[in-house]
Amino acid sequence: MDSLAKVCLPKAYGVLGFRNGQVWNYAILAKYMWAISVKHDLLWVKWINTIYLKGSDFWSYRLPPDTSWYWRKLCKLRGKFSWEDIKAASLSGKFQSYILYNSTLSQQQVGYYKEVWCRLSLPKHRFLLWQVFNAQLLTCDNLLRFRVPLESLLCPVCGSFDESHSHLFFDCTLSK
Known part of the structure; x- marks a missing residue:
């Protein structure tokens, strides 16, 4: 897209x-x-x-x-x-x-939009949740794509694996 x-x-x-x-x-x-x-x-x-x-x-x-x-x-x-x-x-x-x-639009609707754009949550929380669903958070792997120099690629929570969107939300010890 x-x-x-x-x-x-x-x-x-x-x-x-x-x-x-x-x-x-x-x-x-x-x-x-x-x-x-x-x-x-x-x-x-x-x-x-x-x-x-x-x-x-x-x-x-x-x-x-x-x-x-x-x-x-x-x-x-x-x-x-x-x-x-x-x-x-x-x-x-x-x-x-x-x-x-x-x-005129030719895209498919997504099922999570009501949860993301709920009027009960704060606008900054809505945008952050939208970034989570679209894997747009500035994790180490995304920062590397923008050529941002980093000292370490390891997850700051567990320190065992490289920090990425999938690791942060699905594989890390804190998220399990």
Whole structure:
């Protein structure tokens, strides 16, 4: 998993929960596509239907070269989402951008996210537990990957084996 994917997925996927700005922006702009497609009772939608669409369907509309940059940008979004994606993101007549955003993700959810991101624990404990589940703690083996010079690689608890994530949590005498 690359560094962007480790940050830009929901917490249910085992990562930090920030959104990918570009994909999130597309999902928000899709709300305009939804409003035009369902012919929402708004003045700007009526204006778009009168000036640009002229009674035709938004999804089959052919874009002429002399249109405004914003309308061109909105029409180009048709290549990113289908009408079925847009319909699936509208619940009870209201468009939900987060549903469309989450539908673009192709990762598997993890089972431990509720324990890690529990609201009853402190934020620093949540982050530390997230690091434990993802083997990201700064143990000796991880520090060596960053070329940090160390005096000893031995576990500070038992002193018998090299300190690593698996040793610290599963094999060390203190963790047994």
